[in-house]
Amino acid sequence: MNKILCTCGHENPKGTVLCGSCGRPLTEEASNQKLVDMRYEGSARRSQTFNKSIIDKVWNFFSSVKVGVSLIVIILVAAAIGTILPQVFYVPATGEAEIAAYYERVYGTFGKLYYQLGLSDLYGSWWFQTLIGMLGISLIVASLDRVIPLYKSLKKQRTRRHESFMKRQRIFGIGENALGENTFAKSEEKLKSLGYNVKREDGAVLGEKARFSRWGPYINHLGLIIFLFGVMLRALPGFYVDETMWLREGETRAIPETPGYYLKSDEFILETYDKEKADEVFNDAIERVGTIASNYQTDVVLYKKPEDALPGQTDKLEEVKKDSIQVNEPLKFEGFAVYQMDFRLDELRSMQFNLSNKATGESLGDVSVDLVEPEMSYDLGNGNKVELLGYYPDFTGFENGEPQTQSPIPNNPAFLVKMTTPETPKGETSFVAIKQTVEPFGENKYKLEFNNVETRDVSGLTIRKDKTLWVLALGGLIFMIGVAQGSYWNHRRIWIHETKDGHIAVAAHTNKNWLSVKKDLDQVTLVANLPPYIDQHDLEALEEKKDGEKSS
């Protein structure tokens, strides 16, 4: 690799714009500029130096801020488009056909188009994720391309800079040396009291403050990279669990994806604000809105199956703990969390029927059918028996003589039963529902009649495990440290030196917050009698100054 040798004797890597040591412009372009471009200290960046191989081209593409910003803007616009209509996971429909129908029915032609273009699942689409991936690569490449040369350059900087560097700084002043050698001693003292690190050389002072803020952007990028890495980790098996379960009052069920944990619901509680009991200040709101929920809660017992239990054996469960799961208060155990997410009130639990003789009205006994796990046969004694031939939990009607059910949830349970009594040993068949009895094979002597139901509430619970959370938290923390470091501190440098002809030149640079560096320089100027400086960027102030000079 060829090097560029500066007149000051410093050897710079190929591609350097400003000499790392004295600051002389090393390119034609830089020496023609009125102000030097201080970004990355004019150091040699790979992306600006090589552009031959494919690797160079790819590297240059991803290291470009322009490309990075374009990616940000594209992602931003895409993300906005995804909020026009609700995404699939917020739509009350399941299955592709049903979802498609939903978009068309509710949102018309636009909805249909939105669905067909895949915008209804935009954030999960391959192209959106590719964009995020590209942004991630851009974060890595762009950071590496800059941070390494910047680090080297700031490390190597010399106290005395070349005049061509000084006068191309935004803040620059030159004038008489009023205090002689004292200028430097006083400047040094004042700069130190302002919290600057001061380097002094013969006839030159460099005050530097908060260089670490220059690393802020790279640290926050590192945080983002870690965060994105954490998000990717979720795809690995074992890192992430997302399950739901419906748990009925009184029921004990295995918690999906957990190692032998069971959950029993003792009670589901729904509370609302009551005008009588709630704080008086809420009265207006309660009156205006109507019912306002105050609590959704499931009282549960968490059990664990003993190590030595056989698969499927559930009679020896050991109680782990009792808890009340509320919104914002999930049940936590062994890296899992169980959330109160949904509920159904008054689901039918069991139905009571009465078997009786139609002619005499004599009752032969009651049958109670559990609607979740119904038993198939019920012995009423004295040779009386009821058998379930068919169970239709969500009965909707007959189709070709066959009873239909639309779901396994007992919303409208119906049964096909066979009643056997000593009088009718072959059995009689009947179809019974809550308000309906059909006798498909002719007149029966006995009837099974509905007389009561028992209901219970069902809790909708979500089970989560997310082993990536600490990676995400670490990424977030590093991002915050980096972004605070880069935003709330700023790298300030003040150069003061004696020119060959005995004048004093001052220059200052900061990456952000010019007001503060000017204030600092003002204070040093006052103490060390430095020449006045101008802000070569503030054209208005320059004009005013010119006008003032003309008129005076």
Place this chain on the structure above:
Amino acid sequence: MTLVSVSGNLLFIAFVCYLAATLFFGGAVKSSTKEIATSEKRWGRIGIIITIIGFISNLGYFVTRWIAAGHAPVSNLFEFTTAFGMMIVGSFILIYFLYKTPLLGLFALPIAVIIIGFASMFPTDINPLIPALKSYWLYVHVITAALGESILAMSAVAGLIYLTKNIDLTKKSKQRFWLEAVMLTLVLVLGFVASTTTFKVMDYEASFNYIDKEEKADEITYNVPPIFGMNEYEALTPGTMTPLVETPPIVNAKKLTTVTWSLIFGLVLYVLIRLIIRKPIAALLQPLAKKANSQLMDEIGYRAVLIGFPVFTLGALIFAMIWAQEAWSRFWGWDPKEVWALITWLFYAAFLHLRLSKGWQGEKSAWLAVIGFIIIMFNLIAVNLIIAGLHSYA
């Protein structure tokens, strides 16, 4: 007097203070030629003192309402928007002490006033917390997010001053058009306040039965004369206006009517202003803005983003994710409000990166700052009112 009415009065005092302080800052800016720099100082000082009194009264509103409700007043649209207005004033005070620019107050306080006025058009009752909001993360997340947004808003204020000063209003140009469009938008918000207040004073109410998009029957009450009727509406209140147009089920005709009335009132107001001042609103403000130093306004705009961006990230994304993990079982769910917080964040990230590239300082940067504020307001208002999601508490 109950605590709630004390709270309301304190908010009113703050409102009046901000209006008064605006006038003093106006005085400070108007008199600031070099000869009478002392009078600028005096007017400016009175302005900032009144602002601080107003801000303390505003904080008093916040604290008393917090005590009365038992939870931080950030749980519905009125409360949140008011808090946002208050924090804009707080951020202005912060920037004022950093940069000592009365001109910033002249632009920032009216914006805060408009926002607080806008907020009070929504139901102001104290509502009890629904289960999802019962968490101390409500305070932590919402207050930090609003604070971040209000500091970012200062960058838009500086940007607006920069633009009002530097855009040539004597010639027709895209810039002139869009600057006046920004002014018009502010007037339209006033139109919303004016129309809502007018019909509120008249106690207007008209109820309808209608069929919603899920084909279920429902009832709705308008508080403004119904220009648009809901799908298959059926009037329930005799003697009220018959809607001029019936809308398909997907459109919320009540909201559309409210927007239309705001537009009508706002446009009438705008035309009246134009007739009186006989020039664009921007041109009225330009002589005041001329006193600004462009470089300083650019610097304030950038600095405000630098201060606000980390706060916004912490409040609107990080705290939000932590809470979402606790309440909704996932730290991120692509809910519209979440997405728009991400959009805001990406936008300001782009802003910061564009400043790195040469040429995106000064006017371009000022435009970006104004657009950023529009995105923030969109997320605050439109996402809650138009795009239904998990955050639609109001």
